[in-house]
Amino acid sequence: MRFLSPEYIPFALLAALALALYLFRRRPKRIVVSTLPFFKSLAKEHQEAAWLRWLKRILSFLMSAAIILFAVGSLARLVISPPAGEVSTVVILVDRSASMGVELPGGGKRIDENMKIVRNRLAGLPGGVGVMVMAYDRQPEVILPRTHDRREITRALVSITVRPVEGESAAALKQAEVYAALDKPAVIWHVTDSIKHSGKSADDSDVTVPEKGIEISDIIIPANGLANVGISAFSIRPLPLENRRYEIFVQVHGTSPESREATLDMKLDGKLVQLRKFSITSETRERFLIPVEAGEGETVTLQLRMDGDALMTDNSVIARVPSPSPIRLLWVSENKSPFTQLALSSLGEDVTAYAATPSEWPLKDDFDVVIFDGWLPERWPVGGSYIAISPPSSSGPVHALAVKSGGIPLNTLRVTDDSHPILYGVANRRVSLTQTSVLEATGSIQPLWIGSAGPILLAGEQNGQRIVVMGFDPDRSDRLPLMASYPLLIGNAIYWSARPSIEARGIKCMKTGDIIPVGGSAMRWTVLSGNEFKNEDQPLKGRWVSLDRVGIWETEDGKSGSAALFSSTETMLGSDDGAAVPDASAASEVKTGFISGDLRGKLLWGILIILVVECYLFHRKAVY
Amino acid sequence: MSVDxxxxxxxxxxxxxxxxFKLRRRRQMKKKGIQQTPTAGFTREFKDHRHYTPGDDFRGIDWRLYARLEKMFIRIFEEVQEYHVYILVDTSxxxxxxxxxxxxxxxRLAVALAYLGLISQHRVSVFTFSDDMRRETPPLKGQGHIHSILKQLAGTKFEGVTNLQHSLRSFRPGRDRxxxxxxxxDLFGRSPELSQEALLDAAAWPVESHVIHVLHPDEMRPNLEGELQLQDVETGEVRRMWLTKREMERYAKEFDAYVEGLxxxxxxxxxxxxxxxxxHSFEEMFVELLSRGSSLAGA
Known part of the structure; x- marks a missing residue:
């Protein structure tokens, strides 16, 4: 038992006043008579037996005290926990992900239909059950802590709106179970759109098994007969060695009970530049690579169109073309090889090369790629990408041993993966070189060329670093430095190694629901409204913000990027794979005792009943 | 001052x-002789003659009158009879x-009646009753016994609940005289109706019965008003009542009806x-009591 407004409890002392009045009441004079039978023959209302009078006095006092205590209990919001074995808590867990906003065939949004069921269940919920409201998309959020106030619950439910964010139910369910476990037995009403989300799918390995005393009841309205298509992945990157040319990767998911035609429009600054048509059937996935010529800062808009599309949130992506900044390259060598210098000079404006000697290492500036030519630092640097040419010894992920006596001439090489980007355009069979270092492939660094003395060319990623190791010296090799394959090999190695940096500098297209650090007091969004762009300002309340719109964002501290839904599960509208859907409309069987929960209403009714009984006794039965 | x-x-x-003496003077003014009864007896006091009828005791024939009138007459003598005075006092x-x-x-009434009985040469028995009848004195005769009656009555305890019906039923007066x-x-039993029923039994006694209803004026017209707890003196029963003048008027009517019914x-x-x-004045009421035709007054 507890009081939600304990400041009213002192008023209960008024009951002591009633008790004092009862104890120190004026007692009638007692007179001894010998003719009591004659007095008894008088009208009945003028005489009472002592026990009856005592009973009436006690009754009157108890009713007065009860009225005072009931009123105080009502003001102080008396709440009594239900007895053991009865449901004490209901956690309403609402999925507010994008797919909850689909338009149902009968009209209305899916979340609205779900909320109707929740409200019906709430109406039948006994007053003694505490209710907590949570909502989730990618992150769970407590909308309303545990309360017995039904109006607050209704307000909390109304305040929940669909966000264009992917739903991740597992974490939310776990958190809901934590809250539910605080006051067991408990029921979690999981309002969602998918059995997969609810954690009951047979093929889901992450099936949530609630702990004892907690029951999960799903409220699901399936997406039967609905069609949808949406963009589930997007990327834009500049094409190597090609100015103003970019390649856009788009992945589209779609679902439809029958085959439908869909169109993907690509616009630059609002002008249509590409158009792709494709068919959508049951659970379709399409991928597109769209080359486009665009200038820095231009707005790329991808928009899907399909008749009967149930969810519009996932139909568009807006992004700005990134600035084509060149690759910053550092060449560290004691003796600069003219062949390597020639190869670097052939890369043009895409690469800005800087030279340094081993004595100048390390440098303060950051570089996308560093070439260690004939030298390796004793302490391997952290971060970045590295190309080692003819390493004299081992360092870091590079395991090498210099070949003495002039090296090992090799005319034929074995190629392990000729489709590797580093070997793009390289004439592997015509290579003739002199191996100056014996290499060892370790970890994820794999050999690409293998000669008679082991690997000659290694490439791979280790500890987040892209590393290319070349076990030959171009100055001492016969044919390779004179061929076009060498500048290609160097160029490919540089571009492959610089790819993470390029992508990091490139367009930042994030998923909605991502949390980013921000500065300033507001965030400006450019969103698509119909076929036009519209600016919206989002006030910032902290240093971190969750991206909750589809569009381009810019912060006052100069950061920018774009956000879109990018969720195949949301696009597929929570397809249930034929799994049985629980009867969401069934009335809740949650039952508790009569004297439990928020007793304000019952106490007020009690006061009313006591007053009516007192009126009846006072006026009808003359209890005074 | 002692209780006596x-x-x-x-x-x-x-x-x-x-x-x-006042009573005796009044009696002497009314008729000569003392304590005569209408019946004839065998005392020495001649009363009258009457014709002889067969079956009469021939010893009563006045032969002298027969010799003179040649008709047989029987001599009738006065019979002087002593009464048995029963005094029943309610000691509830x-x-x-x-x-x-x-x-x-x-x-005092009991003593006065006993004194009157003793001084008139009657046998006097005193009984008390509340829930049962108790004999306080054996039948006494002679003026000298008044002190023993006084002593006995002075020591009487007034307690118990009136059970008039049972007490009067258990009383059996003698038939010898x-x-x-x-x-x-005061005839206050458990209810007024029971008191009237109890008197039905008293009517069957072979005695001359006098019911003296002793009442206090406040019992007939109580001066009570307001919220009161009324406690019965005998049973201890308590009733809480609101009394007004209207109720008091109704009470008086009820009580008067009860007295009239008795x-x-x-x-x-x-x-x-x-x-x-x-x-009331004791002397006046006592004279009034005896002048209502009591045998005791006429003896």
Whole structure:
């Protein structure tokens, strides 16, 4: 038992006043008579037996005290926990992900239909059950802590709106179970759109098994007969060695009970530049690579169109073309090889090369790629990408041993993966070189060329670093430095190694629901409204913000990027794979005792009943 | 002052003696002779002659008158008979509480009647009753026994609940001689109806019955008003009541109807009934009692 407004409890002392009045009441004079039978023959209302009078006095006092205590209990919001074995808590867990906003065939949004069921269940919920409201998309959020106030619950439910964010139910369910476990037995009403989300799918390995005393009841309205298509992945990157040319990767998911035609429009600054048509059937996935010529800062808009599309949130992506900044390259060598210098000079404006000697290492500036030519630092640097040419010894992920006596001439090489980007355009069979270092492939660094003395060319990623190791010296090799394959090999190695940096500098297209650090007091969004762009300002309340719109964002501290839904599960509208859907409309069987929960209403009714009984006794039965 | 003196002080006994002489003078003024009865007996006092009829005792034939008139006459002599005076005194608690005047009156009345009986050479028996009948004295005769009666009555305790019906049923007056019975009580039983029923049994007694209803004026017209707890003096039962003048008027009517009912029932059963309020003059009421045709007064 507890009081939600304990400041009213002192008023209960008024009951002591009633008790004092009862104890120190004026007692009638007692007179001894010998003719009591004659007095008894008088009208009945003028005489009472002592026990009856005592009973009436006690009754009157108890009713007065009860009225005072009931009123105080009502003001102080008396709440009594239900007895053991009865449901004490209901956690309403609402999925507010994008797919909850689909338009149902009968009209209305899916979340609205779900909320109707929740409200019906709430109406039948006994007053003694505490209710907590949570909502989730990618992150769970407590909308309303545990309360017995039904109006607050209704307000909390109304305040929940669909966000264009992917739903991740597992974490939310776990958190809901934590809250539910605080006051067991408990029921979690999981309002969602998918059995997969609810954690009951047979093929889901992450099936949530609630702990004892907690029951999960799903409220699901399936997406039967609905069609949808949406963009589930997007990327834009500049094409190597090609100015103003970019390649856009788009992945589209779609679902439809029958085959439908869909169109993907690509616009630059609002002008249509590409158009792709494709068919959508049951659970379709399409991928597109769209080359486009665009200038820095231009707005790329991808928009899907399909008749009967149930969810519009996932139909568009807006992004700005990134600035084509060149690759910053550092060449560290004691003796600069003219062949390597020639190869670097052939890369043009895409690469800005800087030279340094081993004595100048390390440098303060950051570089996308560093070439260690004939030298390796004793302490391997952290971060970045590295190309080692003819390493004299081992360092870091590079395991090498210099070949003495002039090296090992090799005319034929074995190629392990000729489709590797580093070997793009390289004439592997015509290579003739002199191996100056014996290499060892370790970890994820794999050999690409293998000669008679082991690997000659290694490439791979280790500890987040892209590393290319070349076990030959171009100055001492016969044919390779004179061929076009060498500048290609160097160029490919540089571009492959610089790819993470390029992508990091490139367009930042994030998923909605991502949390980013921000500065300033507001965030400006450019969103698509119909076929036009519209600016919206989002006030910032902290240093971190969750991206909750589809569009381009810019912060006052100069950061920018774009956000879109990018969720195949949301696009597929929570397809249930034929799994049985629980009867969401069934009335809740949650039952508790009569004297439990928020007793304000019952106490007020009690006061009313006591007053009516007192009126009846006072006026009808003359209890005074 | 002892209890004896409180109840029966010399002044009271003096008044009683004066009352007795007053009664005797009144009696002598009415007729000559003393304590005559209408029936004939075998005393030496000649009363009358009557014709002889067969079956009469021939020893009563007046032969001298036969010799003179040649007709046979029987001589009739007066019979002087002694009475058995029964005095029944209610000693329930209602006779002493809340009005002790009722006790004084009841005891003084009993003593006065006993004195009258003893001084007239009658046998006097004193009984007390509340929930049961108790004999206080054996049948006494002779003026000298008045002190033993005084002593006995002075030690009487007034307690218990009135059970008039049971007490009167358990009383059996003797049939050997004519009896005169005085029932001194407030007649408050468990209910007024039970008191009337109890008097039905008294009507069957072979005695001359006098019912003396002792009442206090406040019992007839109580001066009560407002919220009161009324406690019955005998049973202890408590009733809480709101009393107004209207209720008091109704009470008076009820009580008067009760008294009238008792009076009517006694009249129907040839019993003498008198209600005696404690504020009445004792002498006047006593003379009034005996002048209502009591055998004791005419003896």
């Amino acid at each position: 003196n409180e109840l029966f002080d010399p002044e009271f006994l003096g008044r009683l003696r004066a009352l007795f 608690e209602s006779m002493i509480k809340p009005y002790p005047e009722k006790r004084v009156l009841g005891l 004519k009896g005169v019975l005085f029932l001194i009580s 009076q009517r029932e006694c009249l129907r059963r040839q019993m003498d009934y008198v209600y005696w309020k404690t504020d």
